[in-house]
Each structure stands twice: as C-alpha cells, then as structure tokens.
Amino acid sequence: MPWDAEQVRDEIVRAETLLSDLGSGLEPVAGRHAIEAVQAVVGLYGECLARLLLHIEQAGHPEVLADVARDELISHLLLVHDLHPVGIEGRIGTALAEVEDNFEPGSLELLDVQDGVARIRVAVRGCQSTAARMRTSVEEAVMAAAPELESVEIDAAAPQRSTVIPVEDLFATGRLAGER
Template sequence: MSVMAWDDRQARDHVVRTEALLTSLSALSDPAARDRATEAAQALVALYGECLARVMALAGADTARAVADDELVGHLLLVHGLHPEPAEGRIRTALAGLRGLGEAELLAVEGPLARVRVRARGCGSSGETLRTAVQEAVAWAAPEIERVEIEEAAAAAVEPPLIPVEALSRGGARTGGAHS
C-alpha cells in the first residue's frame, strides 16, 4: 500500500473535488440511492472522526499541536471537534494575520458568538474590507462560530502638534518690541 504525499495545493484541490461530489449527491434522482449514498458518506466521516479522536488521545500535547498546525489535518480536526486549541486562540491568531488592513481585537467568544473590535486604516472602503476579512478569518479559524459581531473602535485622539501653528506665522512668535 502506498502512502499519499499531497502538497497543500493538491490537498486543497482534493477538498474542492470532495465537496463537489458530496454536493452532487443531492442531485441524485432516485431518493433511495440518494439517501444510501448520503448515509455512506456520513458513516465514513464518522469512522474517520473516531480514528482521529483515538490518534489525538494517544498524542502528547506537543504532537497534538504539531498535527493541528497542518492546514488539512487541522481543518479535519475542527470538523470533528478535536482541535486542541480553543476557538479563542485560533481566532486571535487569524486576526493577527490581518494587521495590514488595520487592527482587529477579539473581545470575547460566547458560545457560537465572537465579538471583535476593529479599527481600519485609511478610508471607509478599507473599513468594509477589514470587516469582511474579519468575518472570513473567523469562519476559517473557528467554523463552530456562527455569528461575528464587529464593533468599530473609536477614532484615535489626534496628538497636538509639537509647535503650535500660531508660532509659525510671521507675527505670532513675536514677544513685543521692534526688530533692530
């Protein structure tokens, strides 16, 4: 028996193909065949989930984290509720990857709800881009989160200039008396 060694691109392609095949089951015209095929797929997923649960139970904490860090295996662990890192940590890591768009801070995870505070950089459209990126990052990192509430951070206070503008004008810096 050979061992498959897919690179990340091949794994992603296979995931897309598998999702398409599973989705196509609903198009089967024979209801009995459709139900049987769906039941077979669900049984296979449950079997692999049980196998993963046993592997994770045998793995030490460091091994479990290393296994979960693999993109494909990590998402399979998420599907089965076996990921060793809590949702909060996964979300914080995902939000840290958005720094180029602005700031996104996880405020709380309350069951299926995540609350995030954002502060965009630049114009209003970048704020919408950041909000969309936050939604996508949370969905990817923590699919068990059903809703993301995003609150806008208050605008940062503007620091006063080092030299008052009045002092820069021609007459503003004079302290009386005529020039000699």
C-alpha cells in the same frame, strides 16, 4: 507531493459541494444508502484520528499536536470530528493577531462568540479603504480559523482621536516662542 493551500481549499469546497448534492437526483433509497455509507466512513476516520491524537498526547508531545492542528487541511478534518485541540476563541484570537500584525496593534478585539456568530471590534485610523481592507482581512482570517462559524459581525469602534496641531502653531513667523 502534498497539496498547496489553494488545492486544499479547492478540494474542501469540492467535497462540501459533492456531499450536499449527494442525495439529490438519486433514487430515495440509493441516496440514503450513499449518505449512510459516507457517514460510516467518516465515522471510522474520526475514530482513527481520535486514537492518533490520544497517542500523541500520551507520548507527551503537545508541540506535535499544536503543529498538526495548524495545518489547514488537518484542522478542517479535526473540526469535522470535533477533535480540534484549540477552542474556537483561541483559534479566532490567533487569526486576529495575525491580521493585526498588518495593521495597528490593539485595533482588533474578539467581543464574543454566540450561536455561530463571532463579534469582532475593529478600530482603524486612516482612510475608508484601509478600514474596508481590514474588515475583509478579519472576516477571511476568522472564517478560515473557525469554519464552523456561520458569520462574523464587525463592530466598528470609533478610532482614537489624534491630537491635531493647528497649522498656525507650526509657523512662528514674527513671534517669539510662547508669545501670543
């Protein structure tokens, strides 16, 4: 049975931890050999993936490629091999659209992606907790969609001002409409 999303994330973290710890604690030569062996296996798998994607593309099934790329684990694997069919801006845009569905339309905008940093404009009306929740949602969604990023910077835009009707105008006691 395939792993659920939580198991996938746990295994990604576990693999990254093991790989980063691979060389430490071993004899220098054994550590280098272990790293080279892992790199060779990863390289072979990358070539297999590239050929598989080429077959899918040549068969004229772009929808299959898009479906495959939406799978979180496969997406990570494609990114490791620089094979992801959707560019970073496209993946971030999709993530922002999903987050925006839970908030206000037009409240999120990708400003740019440079040097491993995505800058996002966030404009939220409402209380501090809504703004904080949106920031967290944006950061998590963008990093999940583009794990190759180093960070996400949030630029808070001034929310659009709403027109406020003075309370005294709501109650026309003793006055006729339009009378002042």
